[in-house]
Amino acid sequence: MDISEIVIRGDTPGVEWRLPVIRFKGSDAKAPKIYIQAALHANELPGTALLHFLCEKLRQADADGKIFSDITIVPQANPIGTAQSHFGELQGRFDLGSRTNFNREFPLIGLSERETLIDDLERYPVVEQLKRQLLHMALGADLMLDLHCDDESVQYTYVDEAFWPEAADLASALDMEAVFLADGESSAFEEAVGYAWKHETAEKAKRLPGRLAVTVELRGTRDVYPDMARKDAEGLWRFLVARGAVGGAAATIEPYRGKVTPLDNIEMIRAPQAGAVLFHRDIGDTVAAGDLLATIITTPGMEGGAIDIHAPQAGLVATRTSQRFARRRDNLMKIACDEPTKAVRKPGALEA
Template identity: 35%
Template sequence: MHIDTIHLIPAAPGVQHRLQVLRFGPAGAARSATIQAALHADEVPAMLVAQQLRHQLAVLEDAGQLLGQIQLVPYANPLGLGQLLLGQHQGRFDLRDGGNFNRHHVDLAEAVARQVGPALGTDAATNQRLVRQALQQAADALHTHNAVQDLKHRLLQLAIGSEVVLDLHCDSEAAMHLYTLTPHAAPGSELGALLGARAVLLATESGDGPFDEACSRPWLVLADRFADRPIPLACFSATVELRGERDTGHGLAQRDAWAIIEFLRRRGLVAGTPAPLPAPRCAPTPLASSEPVTAPCAGVLVFHVEPGQEVAAGELVADIVDVDSGAHTPVRARSAGVLYARCGTRWAWPGKRLAKIAGTTLQRTGTLLSP
């Protein structure tokens, strides 16, 4: 294992933040994967899984089993790790301006299209090499003006050259689920089966530039733009939601790390015969058909459905108790599917997102992710 330390632009005099990057496997390998944990810094199960990966990858490296280089960023947001407000950890949004740490990552597709367009030919392998080189060059050339932008650019520079990028998160209270591009439904299903996911959510563009799409979506955009010249979708990326914020058991983390390594083995980055693929616990569904269940009023929130449970259209998901009158307002599912996540607090207000259901009938447009 080789450890690199990346120092970010100081946010203020006397304040220094750094990223730690752990590299396993042969240096300079032609193939690579990048795994990062807790870009939303208060999503701590991801950091526990990263520590299990650290141990398991070290064992594999010592045994000579790593065929590519695996980069592990065990905490992807040192800025958010230090954000404590009135005794509560606030790692999802930048307290400086309210920006979401996992939104508005740079889209490199246009810059790369201008650079490689004249050089693309009829050989897919050559085109893949040209695009990967241009993506790395474009990422390395990004200008930085503040600490948060520096963090985002540094993470992109680390991951943009990899063929597998896994961004490890969690939700408030949730079953295992993940997000990936629609053309990556097959490897997404494979990863979901290994992890025991209850939802695999697909979109060609989810909106607002999350990190995983900044790594993989340029390949899709370029393949569409230069349809007469073959460009493989040479980066599989996914946002993996490791259940809920409180799911920090060592046994869970160990199993999740094993599943991720098995996925890398199936991609040819780890030696050995892959374990049999478990039966999937869900079929992939469109992110556009995911139903955000919202509160119609304020009051005490009482759930009737657990994360991972299937619901029918019209089924009671929760009720909200009015603290003036004691009246109960029912909240029902509009579509059938799996309730894969719900909020962690029990006070509702009008418009508050209470839960998410992976369905197939809705057709949302615009920005598809939670704020």
């Protein structure tokens, strides 16, 4: 095992950021190279906990000579976001300087341009330097997992259609309740990796056998518990064994039986007016068209001072906001459905 740090100089004198990187050297040149990172959104910590326990298993495998793949682990991928606190609350999703989502605006390049990502890095603002360093590392791998979580959520994953159904073993190993099939049209980290692989040659690839780039949503922000993290680490370990990255007892991964939903079939339930939110349905619930999802109290104490929100179609309640006050048009829920939504959706990510 090798532990190093990437040092990124800040945009003001006397400030620098240190990014710890853990590497395990594999013994089999033919085994897939692995890159796993967590907490790119710095306040999303279930993945950091998972990687803490996964590294315990990897250290033992290293001592036993059972690491076959080159494996790179970045347990906390965003030291800049980790340092952002506003009135005592960690602000890890957006860079406070540029107001840019830390998981957006990654460079979209072909794989042949990989080395240009780290050429003359200091000409870029510090957040872009971080993004370029992370993307450069990930593009040296064959399998890339970006570990996130939602607000309140079932376990699910975003998978570019180019990697499905090959990614079903990961979804099954991690007990995913839902898979969202992405269209590869955003500049999020996972899709920037996929973009580079698709554009490795002059003709854009539609399928990428032997490769995988996914965003894994490990439930909600509060789901940071030792039993959950160990269970997730065990699931990821089984996936690595099955993919030939590490040695271990033969991993039995059952066929994936959860819900598979294109992004166009996700109903984004939004607040029509501001007010206090009373939820009638929980994450993991299956709802029918017309079911009561939530009530918003818009004018407390007044006759007619509440609005009911109903399900536009049947589906699985995959996520829910933890906030109990909503502004107009705030996102309240995501429902994974069998039919396309009638709402207009731009290509790319579901949320900013």
